[in-house]
Amino acid sequence: MNYKKVVFGTLASILSSSVYAEEVSLKMAHFAAESHPAHQAALQFAENVEERTGGDVTVELYPANELGAPPEQLEQTVLGVVDMNLPTQGGLDKYVKAFGTVMTPFAFGSYEEAHSILDGPFYEWVAPQLEEEGLVMLSNWEYGFRHITNSAKPIESPADVEGLKLRTPPELQIVAALEALGASTTQIAFPELPNALNQGVVDGQENPISVIYHYNLDEFQDHLALTHHVYNSMVHVINKDTWNSLSEEQQGIVREESMAASTMMRNAVMDQEQKDIAALKERGMQVTEPDLSSFTELMEPARERVAEYVGEENMKTFLSFLD
Known part of the structure; x- marks a missing residue:
């Protein structure tokens, strides 16, 4: 047996595996x-x-x-x-x-x-x-902050949200916020959303501006309300x-x-x-900026639902950061 060859081969293997492990x-x-x-x-x-x-x-x-x-x-x-x-x-x-x-x-x-x-x-x-x-x-x-779009009417106040059927992701916080405003909500997977909007399965949806713009949701929605209802x-x-x-x-x-x-x-x-909001306007969307104080006044039931979901102690800790 050629021991020099074996030792050299083993050493080369070790060095090779060492280099490989760093990659x-x-x-x-x-x-x-x-x-x-x-x-x-x-x-x-x-x-x-x-x-x-x-x-x-x-x-x-x-x-x-x-x-x-x-x-x-x-x-x-x-x-x-x-x-x-x-x-x-x-x-x-x-x-x-x-x-x-x-x-x-x-x-x-x-x-x-x-x-x-x-x-x-x-x-x-x-x-x-x-x-x-x-x-x-x-x-x-x-x-980003999330906003509501729909194909039925402009939103100027919470009364305009009442009765709308809106798609949401399966996050309770978003569902709670929209239902506190009087909307009915349904969960639809995002890839299926454009088709659902196009077919009128729902009146609208909510998302950050960047999503509304980059996924061309204005092709199916006439109205955008800058509601800032949830941040994530x-x-x-x-x-x-x-x-x-x-x-x-x-x-x-x-x-x-x-x-x-x-x-x-x-x-x-x-x-x-x-810039995206301006572009959405140019592409035909009607954009409203409602007074949000009337929206926040209706959020107590939504916040209670969130506190129940996340735990009262967790909510207290989070609210202490806001204070």
Whole structure:
């Protein structure tokens, strides 16, 4: 036996496997369209991580629900089949109820207030709880305040919402807010929404401006009311085992670039909203800006439903951040 050849071959194998172990390819899935600011932020994140790690960490992006509906993507991330995901608080509250407090109707008065709370006391409160479920919270990205569209009439007051049949995602907070205004709600999967609007299955729906614009919902809806009834954001999370497999230096780069992508997306959403609204007007939508004080006055039943869902103590903690 040629022992020199065996030893050399074994050493080469060890060195090769060591180099290979440092090279990591991460799967990152999300639900936003490729034209949406979320995907642009994800592209920036992926490019910067690869560049800063010298190619040792690469990120494969799967936008627009390529790997399944949002709940399925998040479950795959918890299980480690998908490494990273961008769920909203409405997805995460199925694992940690405290996340559901963010979507309390009319909780925030501005983007700046929401960002300050989510990045500060809220992050410190929920991140440890999320780790217990197998996910590491990297940063809060953006999604935005949600608004109502419909094909029946302009909305100037809560009375105009009463009787409308509106599609919502399956988040109780959104359902509670719209039902407190007198609407009837139904849950339809987002990919089926355009067809449902086109066929008149529902009168309308609600979403952030960026979704209404990028998914061309104005093709099926005549009226947009800037109601700001619920705020939520996408949250950048990574499977805990995947996170622990990265070196300390790689972890630092991933977290820094996640935060940089968050800043990029937030700025893009805020800068683009007024442009998107103007474009929707040009495309034929009638836009109203109702006085929201009359809307917030009707939210007590909705907030009670949210508190029951997330837990009274969780709601008290969240409200203390607002105070």
